[in-house]
Amino acid sequence: MRAGLLLLAMFSAAAIPRAAFGQQPRRVAVVVLRTGSVGPGTADTLTEVIVGAVAQRGGAEIIGKEEFQAQLGQSEEQSLQCIDSPACLGRVGVQLNVTEVVGGTVGQRSPTEWVLNVNRIEIAQNRVVGRLFLEVRGALGDVVTTLRGSVDQLYRPPVEPATVRISSTVPGARAYFDDSPAGEAPLTRATVAP
Numbered sequence: 001m002r003a004g005l006l007l008l009a010m011f012s013a014a015a016i017p018r019a020a021f022g023q024q025p026r027r028v029a030v031v032v033l034r035t036g037s038v039g040p041g042t043a044d045t046l047t048e049v050i051v052g053a054v055a056q057r058g059g060a061e062i063i064g065k066e067e068f069q070a071q072l073g074q075s076e077e078q079s080l081q082c083i084d085s086p087a088c089l090g091r092v093g094v095q096l097n098v099t100e101v102v103g104g105t106v107g108q109r110s111p112t113e114w115v116l117n118v119n120r121i122e123i124a125q126n127r128v129v130g131r132l133f134l135e136v137r138g139a140l141g142d143v144v145t146t147l148r149g150s151v152d153q154l155y156r157p158p159v160e161p162a163t164v165r166i167s168s169t170v171p172g173a174r175a176y177f178d179d180s181p182a183g184e185a186p187l188t189r190a191t192v193a194p
Contacts, residue, residue, distance in 0.1 A: 026099045028054055029063040029092060032118065033080045035107040040076070042140060046106055046116065049144055053151035054102065063096055071096055080105070083119075086126045093123035102154060104132070106143075114143045120154040130154035161191040 030051045034043040047065045054060055063071075069079055072095060082088035083103035092098050104118030113135070120130035132153045136143045166175045168185035175182045177189055 025059050025061050027063060027097055028060045029068050029096060029098045029101045029103070030054060031065045031068050031079060031083060031101065031103040032116075033065075033076055033083070033103070033105050035080070035105045038106055038108055043106055045140065045144065046147060049147050050102055050118070050151055053148065057155070063098060068092070068096070083121075089121060089123050089126065099123060100129075112137055112139070114138075114140075116143065116147065118154065130156065161193060164189045164192050 030047055032043045032047040032050065034040060044065065051062050051064055054062055065079075069075070072079075072082070072092065074082060082092065083101060089101060092101060100123060101121045102118060103121065104116065107115045109115060114137075116132070116134040116136070118132040119128045121127070122129045130153065132150055134143075134146055134150060136146045164177070165188050166177070166182065166185050168175070170185075173185045175185045175187055182189065
């Protein structure tokens with residue numbers, strides 16, 4: 001009887017959501033910072049677009065740019081340096097109880113040429129787990145539309161380069177790689193793009 005009650009208790013515990021055991025949803029800081037002549041409202045607008053996309057994915061409590069800067073006592077320039085510093089990101093993780101940062105910059109090459117560079121950084125491992133680089137022509141509305149359709153790229157698994165080995169049963173066989181002479185088999189070509 002005791003074993004049956006223990007099994008029932010274990011089954012019941014498995015059916016209870018994690019939050020009931022005190023586990024919180026992962027916390028994600030989202031920060032887009034401006035560079036060059038980009039206005040402060042532009043970076044805030046793009047931050048909100050990413051916040052909305054991350055929120056739609058579910059399972060995350062989101063810390064926006066204003067809270068990020070206020071909690072850490074940082075200016076725009078200090079925040080820009082922080083997203084490139086492992087030590088500062090570690091402080092973000094501890095002080096804000098954040099597990100990952102989605103951070104990057106927006107700049108303009110001309111009034112109608114925009115560049116947006118965003119990384120998703122896992123703080124505990126200090127590694128980039130997702131990247132998004134966009135070049136957009138048009139007005140800010142075009143940037144917003146393109147960004148909305150592209151945020152999922154931050155959550156795609158990274159694609160690692162491959163190694164290709166070419167062998168042959170014919171001695172001295174000439175090998176070609178991407179229609180270019182590669183040498184005589186056997187040979188190995190490392191860091192091949194997908």
